[in-house]
Amino acid sequence: MLWETIFLAMHAIRRNMLRSSLTVLGIVIGVAAVIPLVTMGNGATAQITSEISSLGSNMLFVRPGQGGHNPGGAHAPSPMFKAADADAIRREISGLTAVAPTASTVSQAIYGNENWSTSVIGSTDAYLTVREWKIKSGRQFTPGEERAGKAVCILGATVKKELFGAQDPLGISIRLKKLSCQVIGTLRSKGQSTFGSDQDDFVLVPLRLLQRRLSGNNDVSGIFISARDGVSTKKIKGDIARLMRQRRHIGHGQDDDFRVRDMKEIMGAVTSTTRVLTALLGAVAAVSLLVGGIGIMNIMLVSVTERTREIGIRLAIGALEKEVMLQFLVEAVVLSCFGGLIGIALGLTAAAVGVHFLKMPFIFDLRIVLLAFLFSGGVGVVFGFFPARKAARLNPIEALRHE
Amino acid sequence: MTTTPVSGKQPIIAMRNVSKVYGCGRAAVHALRGINLQIEEGEFVTVMGPSGSGKSTCMNIIGCLDTPTTGSFLFKGLDVGGMSRNQRAMLRRYALGFIFQGFNLLSRTSALENVELPLIYRGTPVHQRRERAMEALRLVGLEDWSHHTPGELSGGQQQRVAIARAIITNPKVLLADEPTGNLDSRRSKEIMELLTSFNRERGITVVMVTHEANMAVYASRRINFLDGLVDTDNSTGGTN
Structure with missing residues (x-):
């Protein structure tokens, strides 16, 4: 029916x-x-x-400056970190896999007739770990190169393409400002970020090289930290904040002059x-x-x-x-x-x-x-x-x- | 006003003092003013009268589409006035066949499907439905047109489809409202002969409204309406 x-x-x-x-x-x-x-x-x-999670989901980032926005003028700028701060974090806080102090500057990268304006990041091999960069060809820094601040560099995919095209850059020296720097590795491309910037447009050099020869100071502008899987980033955030308050002599009741952020927060x-x-x-x-x-x-x-x-x-x-x-x-x-x-x-x-x-x-x-x-x-x-x-x-x- | 002599047999249609009023108060229209009418099984009755004389209202009441305002209407002894809407629908489904004025076929629907429509509501299985519809179409001479829609048929053919639809259920009473209204004399004659044959061969009681006096000769009885009352009621064979 x-x-x-x-x-x-x-x-x-x-x-x-x-x-x-x-x-x-x-x-x-x-x-x-x-x-x-x-x-x-x-x-x-x-x-x-x-x-965002490809940026490293276990990543934390510590930078100087007051919470939210840096107040201008009236306040003295927050002091920069030093390499010793990163060492202290590595030494005293448990549950971390890598700690990478970084500083950066902007420079022309020159090879032969090619000329490319890019950012130069000074850090350690830990930076590659924290930000999940993979070496495409060549190698990363040796501990000796990091310690001595040797004039070697690793190229992001964009810089490699702009300066060398299809040519193999390994072993060749490029010029950053007045510094001649040998290419020891290139990185695999990550492409554009969500926010439209080219993530591959940078040159990585040992931190000490950048401080001595390019920026001329001992400042560390930020510390990237990677937590071990399963460890609460919230707890680590608290530990780092306590350690930094102590090292930077921030008295009771005073505001932090630095900020610890984790990717979960940004992702949220x-x-x-x-x-x-x-x-x-x-x-x-x-x-x-x-x-x-x-x-x-x-x-x-x-x-x-x-x-x-x-x-x-x-x-x-x-x-x-x-x-x-x-x-x-x-x-x-x-x-x-x-x-x-x-x-x-x-x-x-x-x-x-x-x-x-x-x-x-x-x-x-x-x-x-x-x-x-x-x-x-x-x-x-x-x-x-x-x-x-x-x-x-x-x-x-x-x-x-x-x- | 004549009534058929009372016999032991119950009349199929019996109206006693039926009146019908539309509207109320001053705007009230008295369509029927107390009608007494009996129709025996097997009769062929023509109903005539000028428009507004109440013949259509009377047909609607006989067809169980409407109920009297006062008086009683008995169908085979059953009081239709006291029935619910659904009970009257059942009566129409099982006992009545309609040939509406202006054919009233479903448009864009084949002749066959139009004819089998009443059987759908009787719950007849598909194959049996098809068979009986084809048989009914054969009876009206349209077996070759079964898959044509009304738009593709002539007026005479449409009327014959409507007739096939009305008699497929083998009703007790066939109500026809001006079945020859839009047809030429040859087609009218064909239609009248069909109705006569159903009346004679199957014993179907036919009640037909018509304006044309020459169509009344096919009937055994002729009723004239005037101003909501039966004016004359006689068999065509008898004297006025």
């Missing part, structure tokens, strides 16, 4: 293709709009999260931003779903009005009120399901294409697919049902007279 009703409904749907396709179109557009938008929003969030800030973005996209999509719903509503209302005479005929030859209603309801359900399925297929295709071009991961969210489907289907059923009920309750004589 149910199969027969569904079969008859499909028959009735095919009988008026234009009206049926218009009804379906509303559902299709609604569903097909929501799915790609939300999928791409989720994809962007996943992408940003994975990029960024993901909450992208979540807002996804919600915004979702809201836009919801509007299109609503508009689609109104489309369905109109077509259903018109359809039932148009079919009043048909309802009259059916009632006159002995159809019960509930039978007429069931017929319309089943028609609406079949149409809505059909439209919903087309919409899901279209939406997922559009999402896959969009994600492909934006180079994002494809995140399939079953909830949003179901939600879009149920909403459109629900609108189709509700707005098919109420006018049909009204019509089924008509006096058959009047319904027959309807033009």
Whole structure:
């Protein structure tokens, strides 16, 4: 009986293709709009999260300066760290895998006729560990080179490309300011960061070399720290803060003149931003779903009005009120399901294409697919049902007279 | 006003003092003003009268589409006035066949599907439905047109589809509202001969509204309505 009703409904749907396709179109557009938008929003969030964690998810960063923003003018600038501070952290705090004191400057890198402005970072091999850089060719620093501040350097992929092109740079000397510096290694590319800067555009030299020959002071502008897996970064943050307060002689009740940040904190800030973005996209999509719903509503209302005479005929030859209603309801359900399925297929295709071009991961969210489907289907059923009920309750004589 | 003599057999249609009022107060329209009418099983009755005389209202009541305001209407002894909407629908489903004015076929629907429509509501299985619908179409001479939609059929053909739909259930009473209204005399004659044959061969009681006096000759009885009352009621064979 149910199969027969569904079969008859499909028959009735095919009988008026234009009206049926218009009804379906509303559902299709609604569903097909929501799915790609939300999928791409989720994809962007996943992408940003994975990029941030590629910076090193166990990473902490200590830099001088007061919390939040550096106040200008009125306050004396916070003193820089020294290499001894990094040594103290390494010595006294447990649960760490690497501690990398860093300082940096900006310089022209020159080789032959090629000239490239880049940042020069002075640090140790620990920097490669903490920031998860991989050596592509050559080697990292030896402890001797680090201690002596030998004139050797490791090139980021961009610098290598700009200065040497396809040529092998190993063993060749480049010039940084007045310093001649031998290339001992190159790094594997990480590409652009989430924020659009080129992560590969730097030259890594031993910290001591940078301090003595390029910047001319003993300052360490920041310390990168990597925690061992499973160790709470929160606890380490507290330990480092206590140690630094002691070393920098900060009295009780005084504010820190340095700041310890961890990647989780940064990641949290960024993901909450992208979540807002996804919600915004979702809201836009919801509007299109609503508009689609109104489309369905109109077509259903018109359809039932148009079919009043048909309802009259059916009632006159002995159809019960509930039978007429069931017929319309089943028609609406079949149409809505059909439209919903087309919409899901279209939406997922559009999402896959969009994600492909934006180079994002494809995140399939079953909830949003179901939600879009149920909403459109629900609108189709509700707005098919109420006018049909009204019509089924008509006096058959009047319904027959309807033009 | 004549009534058929009381016999042991129950009349299939019996109206006692039926009136029908639309609206109320000063705007009230008295469509029927106390009608007494009996129709026996197997009769072929034509109903005539100017528009507004109450014949359509009377047909709606006989067709169980409407109920009298006062008085009683008995269908095979059953009081239709006291029935619910669904009970009347059941009566229409199992005992009545309708040929509506202006065909009233489902558009964009094949002749075959139009004809089998009443059987759907009787729950007849598909194959049996098909068979009986084809048989009914053969009876009205349209077996070759079963897959054409009403838009592709002529007026006469559409009317014959409507007739096939009305008789497929083998109803007790066939109600026809101006079945020859839009047809030329040749087609009208064909339609009337079909109705006559159903009346004679199957014993279906036919009640037909018509404006054309020459169609009334097919009937065994002729009822004239005037101003909500039965004006004359006689068999065509008898004297006025």
